[in-house]
Amino acid sequence: MASLFRWLARIVTAVMVLFVLALGAVYYFAQRSIPDYDVTRPARGISAPLEIVRDHANVPHVFGGTDADVFFGLGYAHAQDRLWQMVMLRRTVQGRMSEMFGERTLPIDELMRRLDLYRLAQDAVAVQDAETMAALEAYARGVNAWLDRVNSEALGRGAPELFLFSNDLAPWVPADSLAVMKLMGVQLAGHLQEEVLRARVALALPEERLRDIMPDAPGSGLAALPDYASLFEGVAPTDFALNAPLPTPDPLSPVATFDMAGASNAWAAAPSRSAAGGTLLANDPHLGFSAPTIWYLARLELSSGGVIGATIPGMPVVLVGRSAEFGWGLTSSYLDDQDVFIEKLNPDNPAEVLTPDGYAPMRTSPTIIRVKDAQPVTINRQWTDNGPVLPGKHYGLAAITPPGHVTAIGWTLLTAEDTSMSAGMKLMRAKSVAEGVEAGRGFVAPSQNVTMADRDGIALKTFGAMPRRAADHMTLGRLPAPGWETQNRWLGFDAYAANPAFIDPSGGIVGNTNNKLLDRPFPLHVSFDWGDTQRIQRWQKLMQGRAVHTRESFIEAQLDTVSITARNLLPLVGADLWFTGDPAPDGTPERARQRALSLLADWNGEMNEHMPEPLIYMAWMRALQDRLIRDELGPLAGAFTHVEPVFIERVFRDIGGAGVWCDVVQSAPEETCTDIARAALDEALIWIGEKYGGEQEALRWGDAHQATHDHQVLGDLPFLKWFVNIRQSTSGGDNTLNRGRTSGIDPDPFLNVHGAGYRGVYDFSDPDSSLFVTSTGQSGHFLSRHYDDLGELWRRGEYIPMSLDPALARAAAVGVTRLVPME
Structure with a gap:
């Protein structure tokens, strides 16, 4: 027995030693891809010595002999810190993720191939201006220089994830950067999803109830839309796949639901509204959270002057930021740049669709998707005059496509004549508001509201191509429409001058929270669907509450966590419940x-x-919204994952008869809104007790509202998730200026999944006192100390200096990378 015990002890010891050795080996190889920032290296592709100074927060400040060398340095820094992220972005837009992840990502690859974004990006290379092409080529050389360094010095494949996915890495090319910009357009788009959902609800509800659950932004009303089924001759509501499942979100998919398709805040004050006499600008773009965040801070010293702000790895442009004279910020404009066209198939030849001139063949093109551990899949892509044809499994299109028809997508993004990158470069180099506005002339997609400030003035201008629709469009672009009817087809694009513009307003302040910008009649309406009806109320109060503003008051507004929605809804919903009832x-x-x-x-x-x-x-x-809509919508209620404040208000004020939602259709009694409010509160408290326990007074919103900066690939893996995911208790909510959009998905519906991954506040009375921060850190390597070092500052509402002073960058720098031309 003693001998058996000794042998068992030896075996256990051996296993533990082997485990420790294996863990040590994994750590050794993984940490080799953490860059050494304090080195001097030769590099092929630069004309003069180049310096990448990493300041105390690991923000690279790139100094080179020429602009091309500076963009080379940015590409080098991006690849050093975010190679895996760049690989994922490129593979996603190419439709090549299944080569790494197998059949799981096949639907994503199929969608990307059918949209054909990468080919469009390749073709768009030819339409960029010479300055932009030089930047794209230099940037690609910088990325590839780091890839060469990784290969020649065995630097852990460049990222630890690449040990798990050993696919070859192709060199970076200029088209890759243009493709990444197009991919951002996919992530920010939501009108397609909105049209599909509106059509599904229109098939289930009468028009007046559709207006309740999918309300227009407050302002002038809209004429009633036609019954959706009536748009198609011989088609009844029962002919649609009413019970088709809702789209299931995949963390790897770039497609978001409409309410997650992009948001942001930006505002600016003129010198007359600034305490220090200089313009002010604040911006916090909102995107889905990830580890690392999509944003990467950088400073470029160009021949036109220094520029500093946030970039996206894969693109050689500062997307939001400032120079010494000019600053700009982005918010999603919600411009309606997508339409769903229902195309009628020729019953005698399903390769043809009906056009205004009769049946015409669809353009076709096969493509092969390679799938890990499975046979390749060949799909036959089809295009009509209105755009690419998408099968019903994408975007939930099956539910709104009548028999004998297919759906095609019209989208401003789907063009090879896309000069958005060149426009972005011009914006980055602008020295004034006038130059910034002019830069937007070449911007196509994704449409953005650009808030600008120079030393003397401010402006807000909508960038992006605005489709021109006929005034007699059958659905006003709000529902899928018959693609063979001439009045539904796009008539080109409106002139850039038609895009909304607010330049040096008399009130001295401009801003946008994705709210409705203006009230123009269709077809110059810009959009019927906007991203915010709530935050704008709080912003207006904060801006008008001061005669003049400071950098600190802009920060205060950016971090504000007061929900105007809660202040408005609670007195309304609880009107008959406050301080009532017998002692219990x-x-x-x-x-x-x-x-x-x-x-x-x-x-x-x-x-x-x-x-x-x-x-x-x-x-x-x-709980209240679910009780109001579940009986009328059934499974379709699952599409409404977030509370719609305007809907709740309409119901409890009985606007247009909306109070009828409170009565449960299937029950014999006639429930009142007070009954439903009381039952919903009881249900909510039971749910809270089961999930969090304890006394009500001891509950913490932050326990439920954790910011989920999760690794998109490794974040669900046991053990590894504790290293790669970044979770933080956070304030804010769906409708606060410090926006923390909740997931809306069980079992943790209040996780903070979408918000301000970047914050910046620029003060042109003292530009170098400007501040910025991101929500994780600069590095994408989870073993790096810079993986999450900015995250805690971000959570606490703190910032780091946003200075163009070279001496400040060098002070306490974590390293200086010197690249010299290779002889």
């Missing part, structure tokens, strides 16, 4: 409800991570 013993639902109402009655709407009220409020409103 502890432990009963009545007592729990009274305690919750007491807490909410004293609450000011601040979505503070340390408070219980935000959690009670959010759970109540979520």
Whole structure:
């Protein structure tokens, strides 16, 4: 027995030693891809010595002899810190992820191939101006120089993830950068999803109820839309796949739901509204969170002057930031740049679709998708005059496509005549608001509102091509429309001058929270669907509450966590519940409800991570909306994952008869809105108790509202997820200026998944006092100390200096990379 025990001890010891050795080996090879920033190296592709100074936060400040050399340095730095991210972006837009991930990503690859974005990017290389082409080529040389260094010095394949996915890395080319910009257009687009959802609801509800659940932004109303099924001759509502499943989100997919398709805040103050006499600008673009964040801070010293701000790895342009004289910020414009066209197939030849001139053949092109551990898949792509044909499995199109028809997508992004990169380069080099506005003339997609400030003036201008629609369009672009009808087809694009512009307004302040910008009649309406009806109310109050503003007041507004929505909805929903009911013993639902109402009655709407009220409020409103719509919409109610405040208000004010939503159709009694509000609160409190337990007063919103900077590939793997995911308790919510969009998906519907991955505040009375920060860190390597070092600052609402002073960059620098021309 003693001998057996000794042998068991030896075996256990040996296994533990082998495990430690294996772990050590993994660490050794993984850490080899962490760059050494303090080196001097020869490099092929530069004309003069080049310096990449990494300041204390690992922000690269690139100094070179020529602009081309500076863009080379940016490509080199991007590849050093974010190679895996760049690989994923490129493979996604190429439709080649299945080569790495197998059949799981086949639907994503198929969609990207059918949209043909990468070919369009390749063709778009020819339309860029000479200055942009020089930057694209130099940037690609910089990326490839780092790839050469990785290969020649065995630097751990450049990223630890590449040990798990050993596919070959092709050299970077200029088309890759243009393709990444197009991919951002996919991530920011949402009108296609909105059209499909609106059509599905239109098939299930009468028009007046559709107006409730998918309301227009407050302002002038809209004439009633036609019944969707009536658009197609001989088609009845029952002919549609009414019970088709809702699209299932995949973390690797660039396609977002409409309410996750992009948001942001930006505002600027003229010298007359600035305490220090210089213009002010604040910007925080909102995108889905990931580890690392999509944003990468950088400073470029160009012949036109220094520029500093946020880039996206893969593109040689500062997308948001400032120079010494000029600053700019981006917000999603929600310009309606997509349409779904229903194409009628020729019953005698399904390769043809009906056009205004009769049946015509679709253009076809086969493409082969290689799939890891499976046979290659060949798909036959089809295009009509209106755009690429997409099968019903994409975007949930099956549910709104009548029999004998297919769907084609019209989208401004789907063009080879795309000079958006050149326009971005001009914006980055602009020295004034006038030059910035002019730069937008060549911008195509994705459409953005650009808020600008120079030393004397401010402006907001919508960039992006605006489709020209006929005034008699059958659905006004809000529903899928018959593609063979002439009045539904695009008539080209409106002139750039038609895009909204607000230049040096008399009030001295401009801003955008994705709200409705203006009220123009169709077809110059810009959009019927906007991204915000709530944050704009709080922003307006904060801006108008001061005669003059400072950098600090702009920061205060950027970090504001007061929900104007909670302040508006709670008195309305709880009107008959406050301080009512008989005394109830502890432990009963009545007592729990009274305690919750007491807490909410004293609450000011601040979505503070340390408070219980935000959690009670959010759970109540979520349960309330679900109870209001579940009986009418059935499974389709699952598409409404977030509370729509305007819908709740319409119901409880009984606007247009919307109070009918409170009555449960299937039940015999006639429920009132008070009944539903009370039952929803009880349901919310039961859910909270089961999930979080404890006393109501001890609840923390931040426990539910954790920012989920998760690794898109490794974030779900046991053990590894503790190293690669970054989770932080956060304040804010769906409708606060400090926006933390919740997931809306069980079992953790309040996780913070979409928000300000970048924040910047620029003060042109003292430009070098400007500040910025990102939500994770500069490095994409989870073993690097710069993987998450900015994240805690971001969570606390702190920033780092955004200075163009070379001496400040060199002070306490983490390293200086010197590249010299290879002889």
